[in-house]
Amino acid sequence: MTVESNSLALSKRIEAVSPSATLAVDTKAKQLKASGVDVIGFGAGEPDFPTPDPIVEAAVVAARDPKNHRYSPTAGLPQLRSAVAAKTLRDSGYEVDPAQVVITNGGKQAVYETFQVLLDPGDEVILPTPFWTSYTEMIKLAGGTAVTVFADSQTAYVPTLEAISAAYTPRTKAIVLNSPTNPTGAVWSEAEIRALGEWAIEHKVWVISDEIYEHVTYDGVTTSYIGAVVPEVREQLVVLNGVAKSYAMTGWRVGWLIAPLHVAKAAAKLQGHLTSNVSNVSQQAALKAVSGPLDAVAHMRAAFDVRRHLIVDALNGIPGVHCLMPQGAFYAFADVRGLLNKPLGEKHSVATSSAQLADLLLEEAHVAAVPGEAFGAPGYLRFSYATADDLIVEGMKRFHEWVVNF
Numbered sequence: 001m002t003v004e005s006n007s008l009a010l011s012k013r014i015e016a017v018s019p020s021a022t023l024a025v026d027t028k029a030k031q032l033k034a035s036g037v038d039v040i041g042f043g044a045g046e047p048d049f050p051t052p053d054p055i056v057e058a059a060v061v062a063a064r065d066p067k068n069h070r071y072s073p074t075a076g077l078p079q080l081r082s083a084v085a086a087k088t089l090r091d092s093g094y095e096v097d098p099a100q101v102v103i104t105n106g107g108k109q110a111v112y113e114t115f116q117v118l119l120d121p122g123d124e125v126i127l128p129t130p131f132w133t134s135y136t137e138m139i140k141l142a143g144g145t146a147v148t149v150f151a152d153s154q155t156a157y158v159p160t161l162e163a164i165s166a167a168y169t170p171r172t173k174a175i176v177l178n179s180p181t182n183p184t185g186a187v188w189s190e191a192e193i194r195a196l197g198e199w200a201i202e203h204k205v206w207v208i209s210d211e212i213y214e215h216v217t218y219d220g221v222t223t224s225y226i227g228a229v230v231p232e233v234r235e236q237l238v239v240l241n242g243v244a245k246s247y248a249m250t251g252w253r254v255g256w257l258i259a260p261l262h263v264a265k266a267a268a269k270l271q272g273h274l275t276s277n278v279s280n281v282s283q284q285a286a287l288k289a290v291s292g293p294l295d296a297v298a299h300m301r302a303a304f305d306v307r308r309h310l311i312v313d314a315l316n317g318i319p320g321v322h323c324l325m326p327q328g329a330f331y332a333f334a335d336v337r338g339l340l341n342k343p344l345g346e347k348h349s350v351a352t353s354s355a356q357l358a359d360l361l362l363e364e365a366h367v368a369a370v371p372g373e374a375f376g377a378p379g380y381l382r383f384s385y386a387t388a389d390d391l392i393v394e395g396m397k398r399f400h401e402w403v404v405n406f
């Protein structure tokens, strides 16, 4: 390679990062659909409901107000930071200062900024696995190393404390807690969360608690909040959240982090160079959402619950597929190892990995799912069931027929 071409190369940092697999599946499915193929998408997880009217109305009013046409404080509109603090007291049961809240461009930016402000090159982050696909890439972007701790359906996808302890090294800087969990739908019990919090205090490790699915739980199971269960952990806790999943607001891009003051200030400093304030119109919509009732999410939860049974029962009816009933979020995480290395479909296609299986399922049966490889769990497929009942029925019918018709 010549000196010239080297100097024009992209950074090693960006070359080492994989594209978002969830968004890639979604894009591929949408492209196929646009080209006339009748694809059923179980790819990216986003509620299929419209954002509730009062929230949309608040945005319309905000868009007409010239004060929202200007820059606003980087860390967020003061009213929204206060409303997030009030919402935290209401839902999580403990007090935070609005100054600890930083409003971000979706939950994703909160995750990114947290790793950027906490990690130095070589620092390790313990990552319960299966994990949401972007954590590993964002840890890499901050120079850190993800240390995965895999838990399978035997322990309902929650790693034991022994397994977590075994992953600890003097370089461990943080552990990620994501309950309810994307992609498995696991919900950690209060006892598991207490044990993790106490372990983190003992080992002086940051806890990064992604609570974006807090209101999406089933069968009377509720989310336990580590900041409430183990109050002493709050000094080393960063909570990540946003309006996307609870209020069907994925496209509005409003999230937040709540952290000890010095961490919140550092994140705001970073954000001052990245994006400045989140769109004021979106923030005003989020203000309406978080300061309002939780009836929209209750309605969505009831619909998701019906779909959860529909899809999990259908998946378990397919020979070679096993799926645990998830307790939260809106994903069915199916073990498809029984389908690998066998002829499938009329073309007798053979997949040797779940990544290949996902490709074949899309190409031949026109059903889009995200392969487990994206979540550190080869041998599985993730199906988002935040989609219409009839599409779930049709998609599962296609998957079933494709498997048995060879």
Ligand code: GLU
Pocket (backbone or CB within 6 Å): 020, 022, 023, 043, 044, 045, 046, 132, 133, 134, 182
């Ligand atoms: N968090 C959702 C998912 O896992 C949305 C897509 C993404 O940002 O990854 O599908």
